[in-house]
Amino acid sequence: MALKVGDKAPRFTLPTDDGKELSLEDFAGKRVVLYFYPKDSTPGCTREACGFRDLKAAFSKKGAVILGVSKDSLASHEKFRQKYELNFPLLSDPDTKVMQAYGAWGEKVMYGKKITGTLRTTVLIGKDGKVERIWPKVKVDGHMEDVLASL
Secondary structure, three states: OOOOOOOEOOOOEEEEOOOOEEEHHHHOOOEEEEEEOOOOOOHHHHHHHHHHHHOHHHHHHOOEEEEEEEOOOHHHHHHHHHHOOOOOOEEEOOOOHHHHHOOOEEEEEEOOEEEEEEOOEEEEEOOOOEEEEEEOOOOOOOHHHHHHHOO
């Protein structure tokens, strides 16, 4: 069953690149921009992460926090965050359970071949813990501004 606007956001607890664990419950009463991306330090994922980094103050002013999620290791996340001076947590979902719960894992075509992997997806979770908006099949250019404008 696919996640829909108005659904209660699936709960999760995942490790972060700074050695902590974060849960959705940690952000009760705040809006959460939960974005799922395929791989640290790849061109599209770097543009997306840096775009969210550059707009973080504007997201904060609107009461929203940003969380990035991929299946990369914590060591990979730490290098990625340091290299690009990312100012928000990166969460590791190596078994893809959270990605699956949010509809961000599945079949896609890459270089003409069907593969199973991360589907670039962003989910906006409201202060009440319900899904406010879902951006499936994200195209990076202009996406971060679109998410900000929806707050």
